[in-house]
Amino acid sequence: MSATAAENFADRPVALVTGAGSGIGRAVSLDLVRTHRIAVVDRDAAAAAAVVAAAGGVGHAEAYAVDVTEEESLQDAVRRVLQTFGRLDAVAACAGIASGGTVETTTLGDWHRTLAVNLTGVFLTARVTVPHLRATRGSFTAIASDAGTTGAMDMAAYTASKHAVLGLVRGMALDFGRDGVRSNVVCPGFVETPMARGIFADAPEGTEEFYRELIPLGRFAEAEDVAAVVRHLVESRYTNGHAYAIDGGSTAGYYRNPAAPFVAATGGSHGEH
Numbered sequence: 001m002s003a004t005a006a007e008n009f010a011d012r013p014v015a016l017v018t019g020a021g022s023g024i025g026r027a028v029s030l031d032l033v034r035t036h037r038i039a040v041v042d043r044d045a046a047a048a049a050a051v052v053a054a055a056g057g058v059g060h061a062e063a064y065a066v067d068v069t070e071e072e073s074l075q076d077a078v079r080r081v082l083q084t085f086g087r088l089d090a091v092a093a094c095a096g097i098a099s100g101g102t103v104e105t106t107t108l109g110d111w112h113r114t115l116a117v118n119l120t121g122v123f124l125t126a127r128v129t130v131p132h133l134r135a136t137r138g139s140f141t142a143i144a145s146d147a148g149t150t151g152a153m154d155m156a157a158y159t160a161s162k163h164a165v166l167g168l169v170r171g172m173a174l175d176f177g178r179d180g181v182r183s184n185v186v187c188p189g190f191v192e193t194p195m196a197r198g199i200f201a202d203a204p205e206g207t208e209e210f211y212r213e214l215i216p217l218g219r220f221a222e223a224e225d226v227a228a229v230v231r232h233l234v235e236s237r238y239t240n241g242h243a244y245a246i247d248g249g250s251t252a253g254y255y256r257n258p259a260a261p262f263v264a265a266t267g268g269s270h271g272e273h
């Protein structure tokens with residue numbers, strides 16, 4: 001970005017987004033860049049650079065190649081963010097990985113890898129950014145999952161990591177609320193991203209349709225739907241310690257698609273009771 005273009009956006013607040021090279025983090029970055037200067041953080045340098053290119057003209061974004069499990073490289077990136085932008089107002093911790101398996105079939109290696117990215121990554125991101133959020137009375141938003149509030153079959157490590165993120169961020173809401181720092185969690189159901197595409201590509205035929213049938217709104221979320229919730233939480237003045245479900249209603253209660261055959265509703269023998 002040219003010096004003049006950077007100057008044009010110099011009065012905007014600053015947001016740091018992890019996992020910003022793909023899916024939800026990408027959509028969050030491209031949404032927030034309309035009002036914020038953005039630090040686009042991803043372990044994939046080319047993907048982060050592509051998001052910066054896509055944000056060109058709309059606002060000021062810079063790419064940082066960082067693995068969120070490595071505290072020193074995160075710390076170094078935050079130092080550079082402060083040098084470039086001078087402040088930090090909002091953090092969206094979107095970096096995460098999927099992993100399958102029950103407690104019997106999850107290897108210890110997969111367990112450690114999943115918790116390292118999904119939980120320790122959020123912890124470290126918070127640890128290196130909270131001091132700067134305190135200075136601006138800013139906000140921290142983490143992307144957990146509906147698997148952070150309900151059990152999910154065959155996803156032992158993932159479910160444990162996401163439940164833990166809710167606990168971590170709720171604790172932050174208490175620890176830093178007095179400093180004016182708000183901390184919240186977003187809990188999406190399936191979202192149309194490379195992560196979800198990968199899960200369905202590896203799953204038996206019919207899996208995608210099965211999960212879509214469980215959603216009252218009848219579709220998976222778009223990454224932009226989640227980005228709109230993140231924006232809401234960033235802009236909110238009083239929301240703190242909240243876990244925001246964005247899942248089309250799938251965790252609202254037991255649900256069956258009214259279009260699907262169900263004996264009680266169609267006058268079958270059980271319907272007479």
Ligand code: NAP
Nearest residue numbers: 019021022023024043067068095096145190191193195196
């Ligand atoms: P995605 O498209 O795979 O994007 C995740 C991004 O995070 C990728 O660019 C990935 O890089 C990056 N990343 C992974 N590990 C990292 C690390 N150690 N350091 C830095 N960056 C790292 O996935 P998504 O669907 O957007 O998922 C974003 C978040 O939403 C995750 O926390 C996920 O658990 C959560 N979520 C997703 C869904 C869904 O259905 N998609 C539902 C509920 C919650 P690589 O490509 O190199 O791995």
